[in-house]
Each structure stands twice: as structure tokens, then as C-alpha cells.
Amino acid sequence: MIDFETPVLKEYPIIPLIQPGAMAHSKPYVAKQDLQEKIGFPGELIDDWQEVAIKKMGELVSKSRALMVFLDTCVKCGACTDKCHYFLGTADPYNMPVARQDLFRDVYRRYFTFAGKHFPKLVGAKDLDKDMLDLWYSYFHQCSQCRRCSVYCPFGIDTAEISMAAREILNTIGVGQKYCNEIIGKAQTIGNNLGLPEPALADTLEGLEEDIEEETGVKVRLPLDEKNADILLVTPSADFFAEPHVDGLIGYAKVFHAAGLSWTLSSHASEASNFGLFIGSYDNMQKISMRIRDAALELGVKRIVFGECGHAWRVAYNFLNTLAGPFDFLDQNYPIPQNISEVTYDLIQRNALTLDKSANDDKVLTFHDSCNVARGSRMGDVAGGQFIIPREIIKATCNHFYDMADDTIKEATFCCGGGGGLLTDDLVELRVKGALPRMEALKQVVDNHGVTHMVAICAICKSQFSKVMPYYGFEMDQVISLHQLVGNAIVLNRSE
Amino acid sequence: MSLLTFIFTLLFYAATATIVAGLAFKIRLYAITPTPLRIPTTPAPTSLSGVIARLFFEVTLFNSLFKANKWIWLFGWLFHAALLFVLLRHLRYFTDPVWGWVDTIQPYGKYGAFIMVFGLGGLWARRFLVDRIRFISSPSDHLMLALLVGIGLTGIGVKFVTGTDIVAVKAFFLGLIYFDWQPMPSDWLLSFHLVLVALLMIIFPFSKLLHAPGLFFSPTLNQIDNPREKRHTSSKSASSDNRG
Ligand code: HEM
Ligand code: SF4
Ligand code: SF4
Numbered sequence: 001m002i003d004f005e006t007p008v009l010k011e012y013p014i015i016p017l018i019q020p021g022a023m024a025h026s027k028p029y030v031a032k033q034d035l036q037e038k039i040g041f042p043g044e045l046i047d048d049w050q051e052v053a054i055k056k057m058g059e060l061v062s063k064s065r066a067l068m069v070f071l072d073t074c075v076k077c078g079a080c081t082d083k084c085h086y087f088l089g090t091a092d093p094y095n096m097p098v099a100r101q102d103l104f105r106d107v108y109r110r111y112f113t114f115a116g117k118h119f120p121k122l123v124g125a126k127d128l129d130k131d132m133l134d135l136w137y138s139y140f141h142q143c144s145q146c147r148r149c150s151v152y153c154p155f156g157i158d159t160a161e162i163s164m165a166a167r168e169i170l171n172t173i174g175v176g177q178k179y180c181n182e183i184i185g186k187a188q189t190i191g192n193n194l195g196l197p198e199p200a201l202a203d204t205l206e207g208l209e210e211d212i213e214e215e216t217g218v219k220v221r222l223p224l225d226e227k228n229a230d231i232l233l234v235t236p237s238a239d240f241f242a243e244p245h246v247d248g249l250i251g252y253a254k255v256f257h258a259a260g261l262s263w264t265l266s267s268h269a270s271e272a273s274n275f276g277l278f279i280g281s282y283d284n285m286q287k288i289s290m291r292i293r294d295a296a297l298e299l300g301v302k303r304i305v306f307g308e309c310g311h312a313w314r315v316a317y318n319f320l321n322t323l324a325g326p327f328d329f330l331d332q333n334y335p336i337p338q339n340i341s342e343v344t345y346d347l348i349q350r351n352a353l354t355l356d357k358s359a360n361d362d363k364v365l366t367f368h369d370s371c372n373v374a375r376g377s378r379m380g381d382v383a384g385g386q387f388i389i390p391r392e393i394i395k396a397t398c399n400h401f402y403d404m405a406d407d408t409i410k411e412a413t414f415c416c417g418g419g420g421g422l423l424t425d426d427l428v429e430l431r432v433k434g435a436l437p438r439m440e441a442l443k444q445v446v447d448n449h450g451v452t453h454m455v456a457i458c459a460i461c462k463s464q465f466s467k468v469m470p471y472y473g474f475e476m477d478q479v480i481s482l483h484q485l486v487g488n489a490i491v492l493n494r495s496e
Numbered sequence: 497m498s499l500l501t502f503i504f505t506l507l508f509y510a511a512t513a514t515i516v517a518g519l520a521f522k523i524r525l526y527a528i529t530p531t532p533l534r535i536p537t538t539p540a541p542t543s544l545s546g547v548i549a550r551l552f553f554e555v556t557l558f559n560s561l562f563k564a565n566k567w568i569w570l571f572g573w574l575f576h577a578a579l580l581f582v583l584l585r586h587l588r589y590f591t592d593p594v595w596g597w598v599d600t601i602q603p604y605g606k607y608g609a610f611i612m613v614f615g616l617g618g619l620w621a622r623r624f625l626v627d628r629i630r631f632i633s634s635p636s637d638h639l640m641l642a643l644l645v646g647i648g649l650t651g652i653g654v655k656f657v658t659g660t661d662i663v664a665v666k667a668f669f670l671g672l673i674y675f676d677w678q679p680m681p682s683d684w685l686l687s688f689h690l691v692l693v694a695l696l697m698i699i700f701p702f703s704k705l706l707h708a709p710g711l712f713f714s715p716t717l718n719q720i721d722n723p724r725e726k727r728h729t730s731s732k733s734a735s736s737d738n739r740g
Contacts, residue, residue: 018627065529066715072522073710076637077572078622078629079564093631102632114702115636124634150537152564154554154572155707156716158537282532318534321727335724375538378721383542411538 004429006471007089007436009443015082016091023092023433028141029426031176038185039284042174049173050128054111056172060165061108067165070157071108074098080149080157085414086142089433094139097149097159103135104162133175140166141177142430144420145278145311146371151411160420164280171279179424184275187288192237192271198225201267204240212250218492220257222249222265228300229264231256233340234272234292234316235307236459244480245462248308251483252340254490258354259347263305269295272312273459277319278421285315286323293324302331305338308481310458311419313339314376335381341457342379344486345389348396354491360398365485366451367394367403368438368465369413370458384410390457390482397489402449408441416456418464431464432471439472446474457482501668501680504690508672511697518701519709526713530730540721547720554717568622575615575644581608582651589666590673606655613648616641640703643696650689660686 033043046052061067080097082088087095094100102124109116109125116125126132145160170176186195196204205222212220223229233256239249256263269291276285296304304327306316316337321327327336335342347353367390373379379386387410394401408414417434445451456462456479465479497505541547553559558576562569585605588594620641623633654660664681671678680687699705712718720726 015628018631020631063530063532065526065531065713066535068529069526069710069713069715073704073707073714075704075707076629076632076634077561077568077619078626078632079561079568081628081632083564093628096628096632098632121635122639123636147537150716152560154558154561154564155711156537156560156714158535158716161535318723321723322533322729325727337724378540378542381542383539383546383721 004432006432009436009440009472013088013437013440016088018093018096019091020093023086023090023095023142023430024135024138026142026427026430027138028422028424029178030137031178031181035178035181035185036171036174036176039181039188039281041171041176041181045174049133053128053169053173054107056169057108057165058112060168061112064161064165066158066161070101070155070161071105073155074101074105074153074157075155077154080153080159083149083152084143084159085146085148085417085437086144086430086434089417089436090142090430092142094135095142097153097157100139100143101157101159101162103132103139104166107132136166137170137175140170141422141427144371144415144417144422144434146415146419147375148371148412148415151375163420164278166280167278168280171281176279177421179426180275180279180421183273184279184281184284184288187271187273187275188284188291191266191268191291193273193275194237194240196237196240196270198267201240201265201270205265208246208250208253212253216492218257220250220253220492222253223263224265225267225299226264229262230301231261231263231303231305232269232292232296232299232301233263233265233305233307234269234295234312234337235265235340236273236309236312237271238459238463239307240270242459242463243466244477244484245308245459247484247487248462248481249483251481251485251487251490252307254487254492255340255344255347255353255483258490258492259352261343264299264301266295266299268298272306272309272316274312274315275421277311277315282323285319289315289320289323292320293327296327297329303334303338304330304336305340305343307340308457308459308483310370310372310460311376312459314372317377339379341389341393341482344393344483345380348393355397355486355489356491357397357399357489359488360485361400363398363453363480364400364402364449364451365394365398365453365455366401366442366445366449367391367409367455368416368461368479369409370456370461371413371415371419373457374411374413387411390455393482394455394485397485402445402451404441404445408437414438414441416458416461416464417468419458419460423460423464428467432468435464435468435472439469439474442474443472452478454479455482455485456480497677498679498682500682500687501677504668504680504687505672505677507691507694508669511694515697515700522701522706523709523713526709531715531719531728532730534719534721534723534728535715536719536721537716540719542721544720547718551712551717554711568619571615571618571622573615574611575619578608578610578612578615579644581605582612589662589669592666592670609648609652609655613645613652616645616648620645636703640705643692647689647692647696650685650692653685654683654689658683658685 106126140163143163150158183193238245379389414437466476667678
């Protein structure tokens with residue numbers, strides 16, 4: 001692993017001057033043959049890769065209006081150039097959204113447009129050669145697909161769509177990323193990203209039940225594969241054991257318990273996360289999604305609820321109905337699927353939970369909007385509900401809450417730096433540097449308001465922050481789950 | 497028919513055919529290309545009227561750009577607003593009798609070109625001065641601005657410096673429309689202006705100028721945020737109904 005310097009936290013964010021090549025060395029490990037083949041891609045770089053890649057590119061563009069329009073319409077206005085956290089943290093110009101897109105667009109122009117075929121120099125069209133392939137592998141794995149750039153582009157150009165397509169092309173010619181593809185393989189065969197089999201999962205849940213009972217004196221259940229439960233909870237597998245995720249899971253269990261809702265986890269669909277999204281693979285994304293449908297049918301549930309996870313919620317909210325629907329066998333009186341935060345918020349609105357805010361008095365809180373919740377989905381029934389609901393839950397469960405600066409939250413939120421399939425140790429430098437804008441915003445509220453903890457609603461954000469916060473002088477346990485707050489504040493009825 | 501008239505007659509038919517056919521082809525392609533998944537970007541409206549309002553403000557006010565960068569917004573918006581004004585004003589060369597409202601904007605319209613060139617100048621300066629934008633600019637980006645500045649400056653020249661026989665110009669263009677060809681006044685500055693305009697029309701459907709129709713087809717901007725209420729199906733997903 002190369003040494004690198006953690007960026008200094010500045011008082012005011014400054015747009016860096018470009019430093020070409022600053023992150024050219026950043027590349028995740030390449031997936032080995034068996035991982036690739038397991039999820040339907042060639043094991044290693046194929047011989048006629050160039051031809052196949054270009055063919056795939058044409059096919060992808062012809063099947064996606066988004067790609068086609070995005071590739072045509074960019075006017076190179078530069079509005080997006082200072083919007084990416086990876087650019088702000090690394091100063092590498094290829095981390096400017098438009099420059100990242102251009103790695104793809106220049107090749108597209110070369111092979112598919114009149115101007116690029118005949119006047120490549122004029123329009124900056126480039127051949128897909130080995131150097132370009134290396135640039136692709138490097139810089140399309142420096143995009144967390146957070147969509148921040150899309151909010152500021154006058155044409156809504158979403159670099160995430162382009163890096164997903166690029167990764168799919170890379171996979172098609174045998175150059176996959178180890179971290180993502182390994183996880184997709186596990187999710188498809190075992191049912192979760194960790195490869196946690198049913199007995200181990202059952203064990204873990206039992207252990208958690210004991211912990212809760214020890215701590216509260218109340219028997220709160222965490223049921224697994226319970227037929228005819230009303231609610232199937234699908235949650236990121238990190239919730240089963242990682243810190244601070246697990247406290248979130250305990251929080252969900254307490255909410256269900258306190259509200260008297262019948263629920264279950266499934267060992268078949270023991271994973272909310274869907275890494276098929278990150279590699280732009282419709283087929284893989286659909287396969288993982290179908291496990292949820294199958295589990296819901298098998299268990300005979302009436303509702304599907306998702307735990308705290310950003311990209312999982314994007315896939316669930318926006319794609320699940322398309323990928324694995326229609327869900328006409330579920331109770332139509334509830335949104336399908338629902339987010340745990342929506343469930344909790346509803347209960348709070350109806351005064352169905354007894355909450356003691358003072359239980360969180362040892363903390364001063366701020367909230368990190370996860371990119372995939374903020375810009376990839378919604379909660380509740382009004383536009384912007386994804387910003388309102390988590391904040392209302394926080395305010396209902398604690399006394400001290402301060403938002404970070406306006407241009408770093410809600411639709412303008414900065415990615416944690418670990419999303420989009422980059423949450424791996426071989427990309428630590430990128431992850432640390434990409435966290436810079438969020439760390440700067442956090443430092444401000446820490447200095448001005450004495451904030452002690454940052455609340456997150458995404459498994460990736462939580463893991464990423466626990467890892468990178470110490471680099472910036474914070475403690476790893478300063479990031480906590482939203483439902484940890486709820487779990488702390490909820491007053492359980494002992495007589496039950 | 498003089499050689500000059502012959503050349504310009506052909507040129508404008510060719511340019512018109514290219515821009516019309518080219519745009520029709522592109523717009524049709526955008527329209528028939530599937531959208532496999534719902535990908536609206538925040539702030540995403542939850543209704544059709546919301547989407548219409550969103551697109552309206554994106555087109556008229558460059559809403560997102562305003563959030564992103566005030567300088568680009570200022571120069572870009574001034575340029576486009578002035579361009580629109582100038583184009584509307586030019587309608588009087590193609591209509592007879594001239595529509596009343598075109599006459600109304602006429603006295604102000606002629607200054608539009610100055611604002612247009614000012615806006616373009618600002619945008620162009622950024623391509624040299626801001627290192628990030630310098631990095632993403634290719635020769636075609638500079639040439640596009642040069643072309644538009646060229647059109648603006650020659651237009652100003654024709655209008656305010658050399659002057660031209662407007663009645664003859666109008667006769668020439670009406671002649672093109674009604675296939676009753678009239679002589680093109682021989683005026684080198686005007687010819688230069690018109691060559692540049694024809695060039696712009698020809699490259700329109702092959703260049704980033706496609707951003708004008710493209711904006712309306714951008715799925716992140718034009719999709720309604722209601723995936724849970726309404727199952728989105730298109731292409732691939734439509735054929736793989738999971739029922740049964
Ligand atoms: C629906 C109509 C249109 C909309 C909504 C629109 C919108 C925009 C926006 C938001 C930008 C980026 C900001 C800027 O650089 O100005 C832009 C750039 C540009 N537009 Fe348009 N536009 C439209 C029509 C046109 C037309 C008809 C032309 C020319 C004939 C044109 C020429 C340009 C050029 C050359 C640029 C790039 C400026 C640069 O190099 O920085 N646009 N447009
Ligand atoms: S903001 Fe949009 S149009 Fe402007 S350079 Fe970036 S991607 Fe291109
Ligand atoms: S999607 Fe996010 S990470 Fe990717 S280029 Fe845009 S801002 Fe950067």
C-alpha cells in the first residue's frame with residue numbers, strides 16, 4: 001500500500017487547482033477468474049477486448065436513453081467540475097465529473113459519431129487502447145456514483161450512469177473489480193454479502209436477543225424465517241455484526257416490538273445491499289432483487305421493509321418494482337417497499353412509541369444525508385421526504401441536533417467517500433481523500449456547536465466513516481445509526 | 497441568376513435540410529430509446545405537472561446551473577436570452593407581413609447582439625482562465641464559441657457599420673421559402689455572416705448543440721418520482737414480467 005497524506009481540514013472549503021495524474025495510481029484489485037465466471041463474465045482480459053468493448057458500448061447506448069442523451073448533450077460548461085468530493089479531495093482533474101464522463105465520451109465519439117470518426121482531434125475523440133483502458137479502470141473506480149454532479153448539471157447529466165456503463169463494459173471484457181464481484185457472487189449464492197450462512201445468522205440473532213434482554217430486561221425478538229409474519233425486514237448484512245450498524249438493527253427490533261408489529265428476517269434474502277447496481281449490471285441486480293421477492297412469497301408476508309442502507313434503498317425504492325414486481329401479493333395499503341425510517345416516523349406521528357429524549361442527552365448530533373437516499377430515492381409521500389423524515393426522527397429522539405452547512409446536506413450532500421463499490425481496503429487513499437468535504441463540514445459543527453456524533457442511515461456510510469474519521473482526528477465511534485438513537489430513546493413496556 | 501445567388505440558394509437549402517432532417521433523426525432516436533429504470537435526480541417532482549414546471553424553469557432560467565455556478569449562469573443565460581431575442585427579431589426577414597409582436601421587440605432587439613457577444617466572451621474567457629475548464633475544453637469547444645462570436649460580430653457589422661440592403665435580403669429569403677428565387681445582394685460582410693449561420697445550422701445535429709433538444713429527453717430531469725405507485729416498465733423489464 002502506498003503512503004499518502006491525509007488532507008488538512010480547512011476552515012473554508014477551497015476548490016483546488018488541478019493536479020494531473022494525482023490519483024492515476026489508484027486502482028482496486030482486479031477480480032480473479034473464478035469470481036468473474038461465477039457471475040457470468042469472462043475470467044480475464046479477452047483477446048479481442050477492444051472489439052467486444054466497442055460493441056458492448058454501442059449496445060448499452062442503444063438501450064439507454066440516459067446514456068445516449070448524456071453523451072450527446074454535455075456542453076462542457078464546467079458547472080460540475082468542482083462538485084465531486086473526489087476532485088475536491090484529490091485535485092486530480094479526471095475526478096471532475098465531466099472529465100470522468102469524457103473518458104467514456106471520447107471513445108464513444110471516436111467509434112459512433114460522424115465528427116469523431118472523421119475529425120477525432122477536433123472534438124477530442126480518442127481510441128480505446130490499452131492506455132485508455134487503464135484510465136477507465138482507474139477513474140471509473142474513483143466515482144462513488146453519488147449523483148452530486150447530476151444535481152448541478154443544467155442537463156441533469158448523471159456521471160453515475162456513465163461509470164456504471166463503463167464498469168459493465170470492463171466486466172464484459174474480463175476486467176472486473178474484485179471487491180464488488182466477490183460480494184455479488186456471495187449475495188447470489190449464500191444470500192448476503194458476508195457469506196453468512198443460515199445457522200450463523202440464527203446464532204447471531206439469538207445472541208442479540210440475549211444482549212437486549214440483559215440490557216433492558218425485556219424480551220425483544222429478532223425472528224428469522226418466520227412464516228406468515230406481517231413484515232419482511234431486508235437489511236444490509238453489516239447490520240448483523242458490524243459497529244455501529246448492529247445498534248441500528250437493535251433499534252429496528254425495539255421499534256417493531258414496541259409497536260407490536262409482527263416481523264421476520266429471511267435467511268434467503270439476508271441482504272438489502274445490491275452491488276449489481278455498482279457494476280451497472282441489470283441482470284445481476286435483478287437476480288439479487290428476485291431473492292427478496294422469492295423470500296416474501298415463501299414466507300407469506302404482507303409488507304417489505306428495508307433497513308438502513310443508501311444504495312439498497314435506491315434499488316428498492318426506484319428499481320425493485322421494475323426488477324422484481326409487480327408486488328400485487330402484498331398489502332397495498334402500505335408503500336412497497338417501505339423504509340424502516342418511514343415505519344418509525346409513522347409510528348412517532350401516531351404517538352405509538354414512547355420516547356425518552358433524555359436517553360440521548362450525552363450526545364450532540366448532526367445528520368449525514370446519504371447520497372443514494374438524498375439523490376437516488378425518496379421517503380414518505382412528499383418530495384424531499386427523505387430529508388424531513390430522518391431529521392424528524394432525530395428531533396423526536398434527542399435534544400441536541402444541528403445541521404451541517406447548507407451546501408453539504410440534503411440534495412447537496414457529499415458522499416461519505418466509500419460508496420459505489422469502493423468500500424475496500426485497496427482504495428483507502430481514495431476513501432480518505434474523498435471524505436474531505438464531509439469532514440470539513442463536520443468539523444465546522446463540531447467547533448461551533450460541540451457536535452459529538454454524526455448520524456447515518458446507510459451501512460456503507462457507517463463503515464466508511466468508522467474507517468476514515470480517525471485519519472481526520474475524530475473517533476471511529478462518532479458515527480452512529482439513526483435507529484441507535486431510536487433504540488436508546490424508546491421506552492419498552494417491561495410487563496410484556 | 498448570379499453565381500453568388502446560386503451558391504447561397506443551394507447553401508441555405510442544404511443547411512435547412514441538414515438541421516431539420518438531422519434533428520428529426522436525433523429526436524426520434526431519443527424518443528424510441530428505452531429507459532430501463534427510473535433515475536430522476538433530486539429535487540424530483542412527484543407529478544407530471546411538477547415535471548413540466550421543472551423543465552420549464554430549467555429551460556428558461558437555467559435553474560440547476562444557477563445553483564452550480566453564478567458566473568457560468570450569468571454569462572450563459574445572457575448569451576442564450578440574447579440569442580433568443582436576436583432570433584425572434586430575425587423573424588421579420590422571413591415573414592410578410594411582419595407579425596406585430598416581432599415589430600414591437602424590433603427597436604430593442606438590435607442591441608441583443610452586443611449582449612450575446614458579451615455573454616459568449618465571458619464563457620470563452622473562462623475556457624482560458626479557469627484551469628478546470630481549460631482542462632475539459634477541446635478545439636471544437638473553442639471553435640463553437642468562435643463561430644457564434646463570429647455570427648454576432650458580423651451581424652453587428654452589417655447592422656451598425658456597413659449597413660445592407662435589408663429589402664433585398666428579405667426578398668432573397670422569402671424567395672427561398674416560396675421557391676421564387678431572388679438575387680442575393682452582393683455584400684461581403686453579409687455573405688460572411690450568412691455563411692457562418694449556414695455552418696452553424698449544418699453542424700447543429702452533429703455537435704453538442706444537441707443540448708437544446710437533449711434537455712427535454714434527459715431522464716434525470718423528465719421522469720416523475722413515483723416508482724412505488726406506478727410500476728415502470730420499458731424494454732427489457734417489460735418482457736420479463738415476474739408474475740407466475
Ligand atoms: C432549449 C434551448 C436551449 C437551452 C435550454 C440551452 C441551455 C444551455 C445551457 C444551460 C448551457 C450551459 C451554460 C452555458 O455555457 O451557457 C448551454 C451552453 C451552450 N449553448 Fe445552449 N441552450 C439552448 C439552445 C441553444 C442554441 C439554439 C444554441 C446555438 C445555436 C446554443 C448554444 C450553446 C453553446 C455554444 C453553449 C456552450 C457555451 C460554452 O462554450 O461555454 N444553445 N446551453
Ligand atoms: S455540468 Fe453538465 S453540461 Fe456542464 S460540463 Fe458538467 S456534465 Fe457537461
Ligand atoms: S457521481 Fe459522485 S463520485 Fe461520481 S463523478 Fe459525480 S460527484 Fe463524483
